[in-house]
Amino acid sequence: MPRSHPNVDELPAHVEARLREFGIRRGDSIVVAVSGGVDSVVLLDLLHRLSEPMQLCLCVVHLDHRLRPDSAADAVFVEALAARLGWPITVESVDVARWGRERGLSPEQAGRDCRRDLWQRVRVEVGARWVAVGHHADDQAETVLLRLLRGAGTTGLGAMRPVAADGLVRPMLAVRRSAIEAYAVDRDLQVHEDPTNRNLEVPRNRVRHELLPLLEGRYNPRVVEGLMRTARVLQADDDYLDNLSREAAQRLLKGRRVACVTLDTVGLRGYHIAVQRRVLRQYIQELVVQRRPIAFAVVEGLVDRLAADDPGMYEVTGGIWAQITGADLILRRGLAVPVQARVALPGQTAVPERATTLHATFVSPTAYVGLQPGLGAWRAAFDARVTDGPGLLLRTPRPGDRLRPLGMGGHHKRLSDCFIDAKWPRILRADALLLTRVADGGDEEVLWVAGLTRSEAFPVTRETDRILYLEFDDAGSPESSAPNPPTDR
Numbered sequence: 001m002p003r004s005h006p007n008v009d010e011l012p013a014h015v016e017a018r019l020r021e022f023g024i025r026r027g028d029s030i031v032v033a034v035s036g037g038v039d040s041v042v043l044l045d046l047l048h049r050l051s052e053p054m055q056l057c058l059c060v061v062h063l064d065h066r067l068r069p070d071s072a073a074d075a076v077f078v079e080a081l082a083a084r085l086g087w088p089i090t091v092e093s094v095d096v097a098r099w100g101r102e103r104g105l106s107p108e109q110a111g112r113d114c115r116r117d118l119w120q121r122v123r124v125e126v127g128a129r130w131v132a133v134g135h136h137a138d139d140q141a142e143t144v145l146l147r148l149l150r151g152a153g154t155t156g157l158g159a160m161r162p163v164a165a166d167g168l169v170r171p172m173l174a175v176r177r178s179a180i181e182a183y184a185v186d187r188d189l190q191v192h193e194d195p196t197n198r199n200l201e202v203p204r205n206r207v208r209h210e211l212l213p214l215l216e217g218r219y220n221p222r223v224v225e226g227l228m229r230t231a232r233v234l235q236a237d238d239d240y241l242d243n244l245s246r247e248a249a250q251r252l253l254k255g256r257r258v259a260c261v262t263l264d265t266v267g268l269r270g271y272h273i274a275v276q277r278r279v280l281r282q283y284i285q286e287l288v289v290q291r292r293p294i295a296f297a298v299v300e301g302l303v304d305r306l307a308a309d310d311p312g313m314y315e316v317t318g319g320i321w322a323q324i325t326g327a328d329l330i331l332r333r334g335l336a337v338p339v340q341a342r343v344a345l346p347g348q349t350a351v352p353e354r355a356t357t358l359h360a361t362f363v364s365p366t367a368y369v370g371l372q373p374g375l376g377a378w379r380a381a382f383d384a385r386v387t388d389g390p391g392l393l394l395r396t397p398r399p400g401d402r403l404r405p406l407g408m409g410g411h412h413k414r415l416s417d418c419f420i421d422a423k424w425p426r427i428l429r430a431d432a433l434l435l436t437r438v439a440d441g442g443d444e445e446v447l448w449v450a451g452l453t454r455s456e457a458f459p460v461t462r463e464t465d466r467i468l469y470l471e472f473d474d475a476g477s478p479e480s481s482a483p484n485p486p487t488d489r
Contacts, residue, residue, distance in 0.1 A: 005137060005174060005175060005176045005179065005225070006174070006175055006179060007179055007182075008179050008182040008183045008186055011042075011046065011172075011175065011179060011180075011183050012046055012049060012050070014174070014175065015043075015046045015047075015050065015171045015172065016050050016053075016054065018162065018169075018171040018172075018173075018174075019050070019054070019169070019171055022130075022162070022163045022169050022171070023163075024054075024056075024129075024130060024169070026054055026055045026056075027055050027056075027057070028054075028056060028057070028128075028129055028130060029056070029057040029058075029059065029126060029127060029128035029129065029130070030047060030056055030057070030058055030059070030128055030129075030130045030131070030132050030169075031058075031059050031060075031061050031119055031122050031123045031126065031128045031130065031131045031132070032044050032047055032058050032059065032060050032061065032087075032131075032132050033061055033062075033115065033119055033131060033132065033133045033134070034060050034061070034062055034078050034081070034082070035062065035063075035074065035078070035134075035192075035194065036062070036074040036077050036078050036081075036191060036192035036193075036194075037134075037191055037192065037193050037194060037197075038180060038181055038184050038189075038191045038193065039134035039135070039136060039139075039172070039177075039180055040133070040134040041081070041184065041189050041190075041191045042134065042172075042180050042183050042184050042187075042189065043132060043133070043134040043171070043172060044058075044060065044081070044082075044085070045183075045187060045189055046171075046172075046183075047132060048085050048087070057128075058087045059087065059088050059089070059090065059122065059126050059128060060078065060081075060082040060087050060088070060089040060090070061089070061090045061091075061092075061118060061119055061122045062074070062075055062078040062079070062089065062090070062091045062092075063091075063092055063093075063094060063111075063114060063115050063118050064091065064092070064093040064094070065094065065096040065111050065114070066093060066094065066095050066096060066097070067096055067097060067107060067111070067196065068194075068195070068196065072093070073192070074192050074194070075091050075093070077190075077192045078091070078192075079091060081190075088126075090118075090122050090125075092118050094114050096110045096111045096114055097110070099114060108202065108204075116168075119131045119133075119168070120166060123167060128167075129167055130167045130168075130169050131166075131167055131168050131169070132169050132170075132171060133168065133169075133170055134170075134172060134180075135160055135170045135172065135173055136172045136173060136174075136175045136176065136177055136180055137173065137174055137175055137176050137177070137224055137225075137228055138176060138177040138208070138212070138224060139160070139173075139177075140159055140160055140173055140227070140228055140231055141212060141223065141224040141227040141228060142204055142207045142208055142212065143159040143160055143231075144157055144159050144227045144230060144231050145207050145211060145212070145227065146203060146204060146207055147159065151296065152296075153277075153296065154234050154237055154238045154241065155238050155242075157230065157231065157234045158231055158234040158235040158237075158238045159231045159235075160173065160231075161235065162174075174228070176224065212224070241274060241275070241278060242278065244275060245275050245278035245279050245282065246282070248271055248275050248279055249278075249279045249282050249283065251264075251267065252264045252267050252268050252279060254328065257354070257355065258353070258354060258355040259287060259332055259333035259334060260330065260331070260332040260333070260428075260431075261283050261286070261287070261330070261331050261332075262328050262329070262330050262331075263279070263283065263328065263329040263330075263331070264327065264328070264329075265306065265309075265324060265326070265327055265328060265329045266327055268306065268329065269306065269307070273303065276303055276306070277299050277300070277303060280299050280302050280303065280306075281294050281299050283331055284298065284299065284302075284316060284317070284320055284331065287320050287331060287332070287333040288317075288318070288320065288333075289319075289333070294317070295317070298316060298317040301316070302316055302322060305322070305324060306324060306329065309324060310324060311323065311324055311325065311326075313426050313427045316331070319333060319334050320332070320333055321333075321334075321335075321427055322427070323425055323426060323427040325423070325425045325427075326423075328425070330425055330427050330428065332427060332428075335430065336396060336430035336431045337353045338395075338396050339351055339353050339354065339394070339395055339396045339433065340393060340394070340395040340396070341393070341394045341395070342391055342392070342393060342394075343358065343360055343391065343392040343393065343394050343435070344360060345360050345362075345387050345391070345392065345468070346360050346361050346362055347360060348360075349394055351394065351433065354431065354433065356433075356472050356473045357472070357473045358394055358433075358470060358471070358472055359470070359471045359472075359473075360468065360469070360470050361468075361469050362384055362466055362467065362468060362469070363466075363467050363469050364465075364466070364467070365464065365465065365467065368381065368460065368467045368469070371469055377450070377451045377452070378450060378451060378471065378472045379469075379470065379471045379472075380435075380448050380450075380454050380469075380470045381460050381467050381468065381469050381470070382447065382457075382458040382459070382460065382467070382468045382470075383458040383459065383460055383461070383464045383466075383467065383468070384464075384466035384467055384468045385458060386437060386447065386457070386458040386468055387468060389437065389438060390437075390438045391437075391438075392435060392436065392437050392447070393435070393436045393437075393438075393444070394433055394434070394435055394436075395433070395434055395436060396430060396431070396432065396433065396434065397415055397429065397430065397432055397434060400414075401414070401415040401416075401434065401446055402414050402415060402446065403415060403418070403445075403446035403447075403449070403453075403455045404455045404456045404457060405418060405453045405454075405455065405456070406453065406454060406455070406456055408456070410456055415434075415446065415449065416429075418449065418452060418453060419432075419452070422452055422453075424452060432449055432450065432451065432452065433449075433450045433451075433472075434446050434447075434448065434449055434450070435447045435448040435450070435470070437457075445457060448470070450472055
């Protein structure tokens with residue numbers, strides 16, 4: 001990005017240079033977000049002028065946010081503008097206030113989310129590589145100040161990027177608002193300004209109309225340039241830390257299952273706290289269903305628990321749970337979904353809730369000899385007589401479950417005690433998969449807790465002439481975090 005702001009005469013050449021710098025080439029299609037205000041109208045005019053020499057194909061997009069009774073007039077204005085220039089347009093009307101209330105968002109955040117969603121949908125529909133928006137240098141300065149007042153870190157204070165990974169480009173990000181307004185006057189461009197931009201109840205408007213003029217007049221007449229420079233420096237720092245943290249995140253990952261990740265706590269504590277925060281933020285963000293920023297306090301709370309080695313299970317934020325279990329930090333989304341399925345004998349029993357499948361086959365004693373060394377946490381064998389009766393079930397734990405673990409001489413033990421003795425993380429206990437059989441008298445007998453232990457019931461002996469062999473897919477079997485119980489070999 002250039003280090004000085006272009007004036008009105010330099011604006012077309014500046015925008016062309018930025019487009020080429022971003023990687024936009026001859027023949028590319030660009031979706032242009034146009035609200036009707038001076039920034040977006042000037043952007044469209046500049047891109048229209050560049051469309052012939054750069055052979056660009058433009059598509060205009062406008063969101064009627066319905067936050068004002070007269071907002072539909074903006075859509076009519078933009079439609080007429082696009083028609084006059086000869087470009088196709090997509091207009092969508094959304095009750096942004098209602099949409100935001102349903103999701104617990106402010107109207108401002110809801111508007112941003114709805115606009116971005118529309119832009120990206122249109123980009124895909126028309127086959128465009130890029131979405132161009134009219135953000136400029138004053139917008140960037142306002143964003144830095146707003147985030148500074150909120151208490152943002154390096155990523156937040158880096159503010160807006162000139163080009164983003166989703167194809168969003170801001171070719172006027174180094175241009176002052178005064179130059180954009182002068183260009184509109186020089187080109188006699190008609191605009192539709194949103195009157196709510198003067199509403200001082202909106203924090204950005206107070207920064208724009210009160211704080212920035214005060215800072216320019218009383219403290220630093222080049223405060224916008226200074227804030228732009230700060231953003232550029234912090235973007236570079238953020239990129240470096242982000243790359244470092246992503247490498248660390250890969251090294252620290254011990255296991256990943258459906259809506260659950262396990263991290264190496266010893267390794268994580270060995271990193272600088274700046275890297276710890278970013279690694280934790282990355283994995284929390286990965287588990288969040290709705291795209292939303294993760295508050296600093298959320299990450300910091302987990303950092304504090306990591307430092308204190310707090311073993312308790314707690315809710316990190318909005319349905320994301322965490323537990324530190326000695327060498328592991330387990331993060332998961334939501335609580336376990338109960339599972340119950342009849343086991344296919346022989347066959348495959350899919351458990352989509354755990355992203356795994358139980359494979360059941362009948363084998364002879366001769367074939368069993370080759371399988372026996374592999375028995376363990378996720379592979380088990382039973383005398384085939386276990387299938388006599390109503391059948392076998394695969395399900396999640398229930399209160400009061402008991403079994404006869406191997407090595408206990410036939411004595412029963414509560415499943416909860418088995419979990420405690422094996423140091424099975426409480427956060428994962430409801431995820432366990434149990435193989436059960438309806439026993440005499442109608443009671444349900446637990447035969448196997450996958451990943452933990454199996455029952456003494458129906459062992460394979462010298463007299464066994466047919467064997468049921470069971471094996472889970474690796475996808476749902478975190479071998480690294482589960483004990484290897486004794487087997488009947």
